[in-house]
Amino acid sequence: MIDIRSIRKVFNQGRPNEFTAIDGVDLTVQLGDVTVLKGPSGSGKTTLLTILGCMARPTSGRIFLLDREITSLPERFLTEIRRQTFGFIFQRLNLIKGISALENVMAPAYPAGEKFSSLRKRAMELLDMFSLTHRAAARIEWLSGGEAQRVAIARALVNNPSVIIADEPTAHLDTRLSREFMEIMKKLKEDGKTIIIASHDPIVFDSDLADAIVEMRDGKLVRVGATR
Amino acid sequence: MILHPGILALLLSSLLISGMVLYSATCGIGILRGWDINSGSERQLFLERKTYLISTILGYFLAFQLISLFLFVYTADSICPLFVGAMCAVGTLSLNAYGYPVLFCKTANFILAGLWLILNHVDSRGYDYPLLKTKYRLLLLLAPFVLGEAVLQAFYFLSLTPNVITSCCGSLFGAGTTSLASEMATLPAFPMMAVFYSVTALTVVCGILFYRTGKAGLLFAGLSGTTFIVAIISVISFISLYFYELPTHHCPFCILQQGYGYVGYPLYILLLVGTVSGLGAGLLTPFRKIPSLAAKLPPLQKNLTLSSVISFIIFTAISSWPIIFSSFTLEG
Numbered sequence: 001m002i003d004i005r006s007i008r009k010v011f012n013q014g015r016p017n018e019f020t021a022i023d024g025v026d027l028t029v030q031l032g033d034v035t036v037l038k039g040p041s042g043s044g045k046t047t048l049l050t051i052l053g054c055m056a057r058p059t060s061g062r063i064f065l066l067d068r069e070i071t072s073l074p075e076r077f078l079t080e081i082r083r084q085t086f087g088f089i090f091q092r093l094n095l096i097k098g099i100s101a102l103e104n105v106m107a108p109a110y111p112a113g114e115k116f117s118s119l120r121k122r123a124m125e126l127l128d129m130f131s132l133t134h135r136a137a138a139r140i141e142w143l144s145g146g147e148a149q150r151v152a153i154a155r156a157l158v159n160n161p162s163v164i165i166a167d168e169p170t171a172h173l174d175t176r177l178s179r180e181f182m183e184i185m186k187k188l189k190e191d192g193k194t195i196i197i198a199s200h201d202p203i204v205f206d207s208d209l210a211d212a213i214v215e216m217r218d219g220k221l222v223r224v225g226a227t228r
Numbered sequence: 229m230i231l232h233p234g235i236l237a238l239l240l241s242s243l244l245i246s247g248m249v250l251y252s253a254t255c256g257i258g259i260l261r262g263w264d265i266n267s268g269s270e271r272q273l274f275l276e277r278k279t280y281l282i283s284t285i286l287g288y289f290l291a292f293q294l295i296s297l298f299l300f301v302y303t304a305d306s307i308c309p310l311f312v313g314a315m316c317a318v319g320t321l322s323l324n325a326y327g328y329p330v331l332f333c334k335t336a337n338f339i340l341a342g343l344w345l346i347l348n349h350v351d352s353r354g355y356d357y358p359l360l361k362t363k364y365r366l367l368l369l370l371a372p373f374v375l376g377e378a379v380l381q382a383f384y385f386l387s388l389t390p391n392v393i394t395s396c397c398g399s400l401f402g403a404g405t406t407s408l409a410s411e412m413a414t415l416p417a418f419p420m421m422a423v424f425y426s427v428t429a430l431t432v433v434c435g436i437l438f439y440r441t442g443k444a445g446l447l448f449a450g451l452s453g454t455t456f457i458v459a460i461i462s463v464i465s466f467i468s469l470y471f472y473e474l475p476t477h478h479c480p481f482c483i484l485q486q487g488y489g490y491v492g493y494p495l496y497i498l499l500l501v502g503t504v505s506g507l508g509a510g511l512l513t514p515f516r517k518i519p520s521l522a523a524k525l526p527p528l529q530k531n532l533t534l535s536s537v538i539s540f541i542i543f544t545a546i547s548s549w550p551i552i553f554s555s556f557t558l559e560g
Binding site for chain 1: 265268269270272273276277280352355356357
């Protein structure tokens with residue numbers, strides 16, 4: 001269970017351009033569930049995701065991951081948790097151009113110092129899982145939109161995280177690719193992964209896959225509801 | 229004031245270090261008063277970010293504080309030709325009333341800063357800031373010493389006047405005066421040798437025992453501190469004599485000069501590293517009970533103990549080298 005308590009995030013605090021992106025959010029995410037954060041642009045979905053995924057620290061409030069408080073952790077511990085627990089799929093994919101699909105998938109695992117051969121083997125297995133074995137050596141800029149998206153998902157899975165965080169993953173995809181993405185998420189859920197998706201795409205939040213829909217507006221939770 | 233690169237570096241660095249230490253100590257007071265790890269308040273999260281930043285920056289400043297002791301001695305030694313009567317750092321330090329207080333302050337700060345760096349390193353290994361309050365209390369203890377050192381050092385360098393005739397080490401560490409240095413120099417060599425080798429052997433044995441069993445940590449810390457004092461007295465009493473091959477030359481500074489292969493630098497560095505590591509290893513023992521450090525502290529203590537024991541052994545080996553192999557003898 002991921003428990004978020006009274007989270008606030010203020011940017012440029014104390015300056016004329018101060019902006020409160022998250023304002024006192026309390027939320028519980030059940031492990032193994034698919035939770036969708038829904039809301040218009042600027043509602044605080046991405047900020048909440050980055051705080052949840054330990055990529056940013058809140059201004060106030062605490063987050064508990066499996067009853068362990070993680071917001072107070074010094075950076076070295078937070079990095080470890082971020083690496084081991086969370087896999088990120090970004091809106092613009094953020095794949096590294098100029099290197100191959102395989103190298104992109106392997107990149108997040110390099111700091112762990114794993115043996116190269118075993119890491120490469122695991123990355124190849126992930127690419128195989130997404131039917132991309134034949135594209136392993138291809139540079140990112142040579143891949144189609146769908147292939148690039150699957151590489152991004154494979155990269156998110158390389159450290160075998162228990163939680164997948166996806167920020168507007170279908171924003172730049174057509175309907176077919178969006179549905180394909182949701183199919184992949186369904187498979188990951190069946191594998192026991194916890195999935196948190198921020199999206200204002202009906203394909204995502206109207207999907208049968210979502211266990212909980214969290215509606216946000218102006219940095220606050222408007223509605224939290226189970227879909228079933 | 230004499231415009232020497234070493235003096236300028238020391239003045240500038242002590243200004244920066246004392247400024248940073250003063251700022252950190254002030255923040256430390258706020259952290260000691262307002263810290264509540266169980267709170268998710270804005271203030272608590274601000275303090276968490278602040279302590280991380282302060283500790284990281286202060287670590288670099290205090291690392292330079294360690295180096296500054298040797299830069300100070302080197303500078304004092306290198307400017308001695310400018311003063312009539314000075315043959316080494318002793319003459320330069322005797323030029324005014326601030327020289328030796330600065331040296332003692334720098335030595336004390338080396339040990340305190342070293343211990344703070346060890347505490348900070350250990351604290352950063354725990355996920356819940358386990359030594360945070362201890363670390364800032366030590367910083368509050370260190371701050372007046374660092375500030376005092378900066379003021380004394382400034383007075384010392386600003387009061388240097390080349391027209392003052394100073395004393396050489398021969399007169400300060402000679403048998404004719406009644407100073408503490410003179411009394412240390414006139415201690416009987418052979419009983420002092422027995423004390424030095426006994427205390428060092430005891431410290432090394434205790435260190436090995438602590439390394440293997442994890443017991444007697446505080447005793448090892450106490451012995452490390454004792455070894456430091458005994459070793460300094462021994463350098464003045466008899467070790468220096470063998471390096472100089474002169475029965476009356478007890479100066480602990482001339483061994484820092486080129487003529488003696490700068491042997492004083494490795495000797496003092498080893499002695500200080502051994503002392504700080506030994507003190508740190510032992511004094512950390514009570515913190516083993518903290519759950520977040522229970523698994524991480526024993527290996528860290530082992531590394532510190534090993535570093536201390538090896539440093540003391542090499543220090544003893546270098547000190548003993550001329551005693552064993554030179555033709556110089558104090559017998560007869």
